[in-house]
Amino acid sequence: MTERTSESALSNDYSKLSEQARSFLQGEKQLFINGRWRSARRGSTLPVVDPTNGREVARIADAAEEDVDAAVEAARHAFESGPWPKMRPHEREQLMLRLADLIAAEIQPLAEIECVNSGKLIGNTRLFDAELSVHTLRYMAGWATKLHGQTMDLSVPYLPDQRFSGFTRRTPVGVVAGITPWNVPLCQAVWKLAPVLATGCTLVLKPAEQTSLTAIRLAKLCSRVGIPEGVVNVITGRGSVAGVALASHPGVDKISFTGSTNVGRHIAETAAKQLKRVSLELGGKSPVVIAPDADLDIAIPGAAWAIFGNNGQNCCAGSRLYVHTSIFDRVIEGVVKIADEMQLGPGLDPTSMMGPMVSVAHRSRVVQFVSSAVSAGASLLAGGDILPGPGAYLRPTILMGTPSDHDSVQQEIFGPVLNVFRFNDDAEAIRLSNDTRFGLGASIWTSRIATATRYLEAFRAGTVWINTHNILDLSLPFGGLRDSGIGQELGQEGVLSYTQLRAVVMRQ
Ligand code: NAP
Ligand code: MG
Numbered sequence: 341m342t343e344r345t346s347e348s349a350l351s352n353d354y355s356k357l358s359e360q361a362r363s364f365l366q367g368e369k370q371l372f373i374n375g376r377w378r379s380a381r382r383g384s385t386l387p388v389v390d391p392t393n394g395r396e397v398a399r400i401a402d403a404a405e406e407d408v409d410a411a412v413e414a415a416r417h418a419f420e421s422g423p424w425p426k427m428r429p430h431e432r433e434q435l436m437l438r439l440a441d442l443i444a445a446e447i448q449p450l451a452e453i454e455c456v457n458s459g460k461l462i463g464n465t466r467l468f469d470a471e472l473s474v475h476t477l478r479y480m481a482g483w484a485t486k487l488h489g490q491t492m493d494l495s496v497p498y499l500p501d502q503r504f505s506g507f508t509r510r511t512p513v514g515v516v517a518g519i520t521p522w523n524v525p526l527c528q529a530v531w532k533l534a535p536v537l538a539t540g541c542t543l544v545l546k547p548a549e550q551t552s553l554t555a556i557r558l559a560k561l562c563s564r565v566g567i568p569e570g571v572v573n574v575i576t577g578r579g580s581v582a583g584v585a586l587a588s589h590p591g592v593d594k595i596s597f598t599g600s601t602n603v604g605r606h607i608a609e610t611a612a613k614q615l616k617r618v619s620l621e622l623g624g625k626s627p628v629v630i631a632p633d634a635d636l637d638i639a640i641p642g643a644a645w646a647i648f649g650n651n652g653q654n655c656c657a658g659s660r661l662y663v664h665t666s667i668f669d670r671v672i673e674g675v676v677k678i679a680d681e682m683q684l685g686p687g688l689d690p691t692s693m694m695g696p697m698v699s700v701a702h703r704s705r706v707v708q709f710v711s712s713a714v715s716a717g718a719s720l721l722a723g724g725d726i727l728p729g730p731g732a733y734l735r736p737t738i739l740m741g742t743p744s745d746h747d748s749v750q751q752e753i754f755g756p757v758l759n760v761f762r763f764n765d766d767a768e769a770i771r772l773s774n775d776t777r778f779g780l781g782a783s784i785w786t787s788r789i790a791t792a793t794r795y796l797e798a799f800r801a802g803t804v805w806i807n808t809h810n811i812l813d814l815s816l817p818f819g820g821l822r823d824s825g826i827g828q829e830l831g832q833e834g835v836l837s838y839t840q841l842r843a844v845v846m847r848q
Contacts, residue, residue: 344685347729350696351393352456352686360449364557365456369400371407371576372559374414375569381406386577388553391459391696392686394730400552403577408544408585411573415515415542416591418570425540427568429484436481436537438565444474446561450554454526455687457553459696459732462687464650469526469554476527479814480534483835487539494845503848510839512540513617514593517586519579519607520555521599522548522698523653523754529555531829532596533562533572539838541594544573546586548599550698552576579603592616594838598655601752601778601823608826619827619837621655622820623752624780627773628658628809629795631766631786632666638807639785640674646783646809648682648736651694652706652756655824656781658809659753661760662769668762672721672740675758679722679736686731696732697755703732706755709748710737713759718742721760750776766791770798779821783809802828 344350354362369388370377379385384402389395401407418424443450447470454465489508496504518532529547536543547555552574559574575582583603587595588610594617597607604620611618628646630639646658663671685692697703703726710724723737736756742749749759763769773782773795783805784795796804802820805811812818812830819828828834 344683345728347393350684350686350727350729350731350733352390352688354456356688357452357456358449360446361452361456364449364453364553365398369398369553369556369576371401371403371411372556372563372572372574373407373411374573375563380404380577386549388457389550389699390456391699391732394700397456398553400556400576403575403582405581405585407577408575408582408589411544411575412515412586412589412591414570414573415544418568419512419514419542422570423568424542424571427540429487432537432540433481433484435565435567436477436484436534439561439567440474440477440481442561442565443470443477446557447471447474450526450557452688453553453557454551458522458525458551459698460650460687461692461695462690465687468524468650472527473530476530476534476814480538480835483535484538487835487839489841504845505848506843506845509842509844510539510836511842513838513840514541515591516541516543516838517589517592517595518543518545519583519587519595519597519599520545520547522551523650523655525551526554526558528598529558531598533558535835535838537567537571538835541838542571544575544586544592546575546577546579546583549576549578587611588614590614594618597621598829604825617837619829620825621818621829622823622825623754623778624655624657624820624824625660625750625752625776625778626656626658626781626783626801626809627660627662627799628783629662629763629769629773629785630664630667630671631784631788631791632664633787633791634667634785635787635807636667636671636674640671641678642785642807642809643671644675644678647758648679648694648756649810651697653698653754654810656803656810657754658783659758660749660773661758662763662772663760664769665762665764672760675760676722676738679738682736684727684733684735694736694756697734698732700730700732703734703755706734706753706757709751709753710739710757713739713742713746713748716743716746718746718748718759723756744772744775752778766794770795774798774800777823780824781805781809
């Protein structure tokens with residue numbers, strides 16, 4: 341394989357873009373508030389950069405407090421009056437299905453926009469941003485008509501002469517602030533939007549500053565299907581300004597946040613002071629354990645893709661690999677080979693196997709973890725080097741011999757960096773696996789049911805995978821333990837977290 345090094349070979353070729361994606365990129369990007377498009381009140385904008393070449397491809401509005409106020413006010417108004425609260429569940433379901441159809445008709449341009457904006461591969465943005473958004477809306481649309489309470493025959497023992505019955509109702513929590521990260525932008529936006537629509541809440545969405553384009557496109561599609569004005573509002577801008585204003589806004593009833601643990605902690609503090617509901621999908625440092633009896637034909641590529649999929653910019657990335665000493669050399673040789681053979685290149689080129697990181701600034705942070713690990717005694721088995729030029733490329737990197745308490749083992753790197761370790765017995769592998777503050781995902785690779793059972797009980801993680809990694813499904817609640825967050829997204833628990841239970845007592 342010949343390494344691509346020239347700037348042009350590493351840069352997206354915009355002549356490959358569809359006409360729809362091209363004209364969207366060229367058009368003005370504004371805030372979407374109360375069903376209308378408008379600039380930030382102060383008129384400021386922020387650049388949107390293609391990470392394959394560092395070029396500005398668009399500008400977005402840079403919202404400030406007054407814009408957030410207007411969006412929350414619109415969402416509050418739409419929640420309390422107008423057509424939305426009167427709409428029946430099946431009407432909300434139909435709107436969601438129509439929105440899913442519109443996205444389905446725009447898969448290619450949406451995937452292209454996401455690809456140019458995030459640096460991810462077009463195959464990835466197609467599957468995990470555009471297509472998964474369609475599946476999410478269709479799955480969640482079904483919930484709109486299935487949000488029931490219960491009925492009870494009440495005892496009320498202190499009033500023996502009277503009879504009562506009781507029932508519970510599921511009602512929408514109200515105005516939701518959805519704050520999302522840059523690694524799976526459209527999908528994360530829809531993971532907030534879909535339960536909001538299914539339950540009858542309203543939304544102010546604040547996408548990540550680096551990757552807001554598909555959320556803006558999504559707002560356009562919402563207005564086209566006839567979702568009433570004010571139900572969905574999109575505020576672009578900086579987390580430190582618009583994000584803070586949104587999370588602390590007294591008109592918000594629930595914050596649904598996906599992002600880093602540090603920001604999540606701030607949001608939890610804000611929510612606690614105002615007694616707002618909050619769900620936090622935060623970072624991870626997920627272990628991958630390969631037992632001596634594992635099928636290595638699946639475990640070796642499985643371990644490589646657990647970390648290198650989505651360029652390691654994945655909350656569940658398998659960033660710590662523990663391999664039994666009896667198979668260690670063979671596994672590591674296989675994973676290193678996959679890393680070495682990975683063709684880096686721009687996302688629009690279908691032959692690229694890994695794109696750049698989301699930004700040069702983020703890559704610098706990732707590289708800092710690697711050089712610090714090497715200074716602490718780690719050896720580099722693969723990668724560690726950046727590609728020349730303005731793109732944010734980093735070769736897939738494998739470290740061995742990093743001390744267990746080093747930051748690169750304990751902290752989330754959010755890049756294509758794997759630390760590998762050997763273990764002698766299950767007790768040691770379990771102890772090491774659980775030895776971080778995170779608890780998002782963990783995988784065990786084995787052909788023995790007894791081994792799988794032992795690990796699935798012992799791992800401290802919100803999701804445990806057996807002979808696979810990173811598999812999420814819309815019907816399966818997803819969430820983390822400890823520093824990986826609070827609450828769940830998706831599945832029944834995810835949708836119910838956008839409702840509140842109310843009790844009714846009726847005298848017979
Ligand atoms: P981030 O820096 O925490 O930002 C996430 C979002 O919060 C962005 O929209 C950001 O805006 C905004 N924000 C920043 N500071 C804020 C504040 N003080 N108050 C309110 N909002 C604020 O995370 P990221 O760098 O975008 O994404 C990477 C992180 O997301 C990783 O830690 C990853 O593990 C996590 N993640 C978790 C999951 C999961 O489901 N568990 C899924 C995907 C990603 P700006 O972009 O303008 O800063
Ligand atoms: Mg950030």
